[in-house]
Amino acid sequence: MTVAGEHVPDAPSGPPHYRILLIEDDLGDALLVEELLHDTGLPFHLTTRTTLAEARTELTTSQADCILLDLHLPDVSGIQALTAVRTLAPHTAVIVLTGLSEAQAGTEAMAAGAQDYLVKGKVDPDTLHRTVRYAVYRSRTERANAQAQAARQRAEENARLERGLLPQPILDTSSVRVTSRYLPGAALALLGGDFLDVVEGDDGLLHAIVGDVSGHGPDAAALGVFLRIAWRSLVLGGHRGEDLLHLMERILIAERGSDSLFATCTLLTLDQRAAAVTLHLAGHHEPLLTAAEGTHEVTAAHGVALGIVPGLRSWPSTTVPLPAAGALTLYTDGLTEGHNGSNGDRLGVEGLLTLIENLPAADPAAHVDRLIQETHRLNAGRHSDDLAVLRLDWGDLSPRW
Structure with missing residues (x-):
């Protein structure tokens, strides 16, 4: 069932395991991604937005486990698109979608903070399944490590202040x-x-x-x-x-x-x-x-x-x-x-x-x-x-x- 850019697959009970935000202005490519996600067997909730502005509104009201990002959007493109998304959702896994002639763009995106990249036209269900799972796992691990580090810093600061107080x-x-x-x-x-x-x-x-x-x-x-x-x-x-x-x-x-x-x-x-x-x-x-x-x-x-x-x-x-x-x-x-x-x-x-x-x-x-x-x-x-x-x-x- 697809309504207003959202797809919620039928599930027996409980929330979907993966909340996926697709930022893609090409409706044909968006449909292909949706079909591939169905074929992966992953339980998911898919939300599709066509511009960075729409994605910004979405991310301010709801959370995502994974963002699939096309680097060529009407209102921003290239690494600037990735930087903007990472700023909006710094603790969310981002997977960049590139064209066949943009292999270098994928590696540059990963250097700029993307968890992974996929080349349009060369993605099969198994690859997408594995990429989404690993990207979300790495993102959650990084978030847990950051939270643990912040807790250690708070504890150290508390210890210093406690010695004074x-x-x-x-x-x-x-x-x-x-x-x-x-x-x-x-x-x-x-x-x-x-x-x-x-x-x-x-x-x-x-x-x-x-x-x-x-x-x-x-x-x-x-x-x-x-x-x-x-x-x-x-x-x-x-x-x-x-x-x-x-x-x-x-x-x-x-x-x-x-x-x-x-x-x-x-x-x-x-x-x-x-x-x-x-x-x-x-x-x-x-x-x-x-x-x-x-x-x-x-x-x-x-x-x-x-x-x-x-x-x-x-x-x-x-x-x-x-x-x-x-x-x-x-x-x-x-x-x-x-x-x-x-x-x-x-x-x-x-x-x-x-x-x-x-x-x-x-x-x-x-x-x-x-x-x-x-x-x-x-x-x-x-x-x-x-x-x-x-x-x-x-x-x-x-x-x-």
Whole structure:
């Protein structure tokens, strides 16, 4: 059955194995190709277009496994025709159709990216069968190899960014146990702009940060790395609190590629000897404090995100007493902004606290892993935001944790 340039052979069931686009302006040659395809025994769906313009429209709306291309079309000819088709469908097998006097054109076409070429008038069903099958196989293999290479490159880029976003804590005498986790927002995705770090200063205090650059992708990740490294350098240089955040904001403004980028963060200074923690919130949410009686959100004053109102310098501090044994958990929005099951509601802090309360006893690392797994389970595959979690444990919370 042929209708409007398309042929769909009768088949018992299922889609055709080969979606073939024939670009040929000679209706006689097009009919011969169609008859040869029937004789090959290949299951196929054939679409015929007579110009590059028609083929362009076809390729923008549907995919093809193989393109049979005549090099002499009304609107383009020669290698330019092949180049144009390859640009439109870079991952599709292209077989060039040449005339009897154009043997050189076939080899030139293969050098320019065609999978193979066939000489009109010298093609039999067996040759066409073999050529189409091998061309599609080679094209699919090349595509798979390209995808594998791209995945390797993404993994290598992720590893480089991860080293910048998730450094080894600098701990000298501190007995605080550090657990950190980072997950990008989608499978195979580049890391985003979430970052965290922990450093013990010369004053014996433990300093930590969790932050989140607005947006996703390499620009946000690069800015997150800048801010994380700047924070570590400034902390080791003795900068603290509002002064530290002011300098980080100056660095953000200097390094961001767009005025729309900003960053939120929570700064934490833990003094085990004084059994207290000092917090500065720059547009970020409060950490969670875990003690023997349970987990709750710390109440702390809020300040403005970095880069939103440059020069405002509104970052009040909050000092909170700590139990002899406990844990502080800092995190980014990816942990709470997912869905809370099938009801469509967001998990939120209250939902997160309920999850923590119901999790079985475990060591800090296993507890964080189970918490992340449970939030993903409730979100049912809808996880889209990057996620960073930093947990600091001191004393002995067993047997509950």
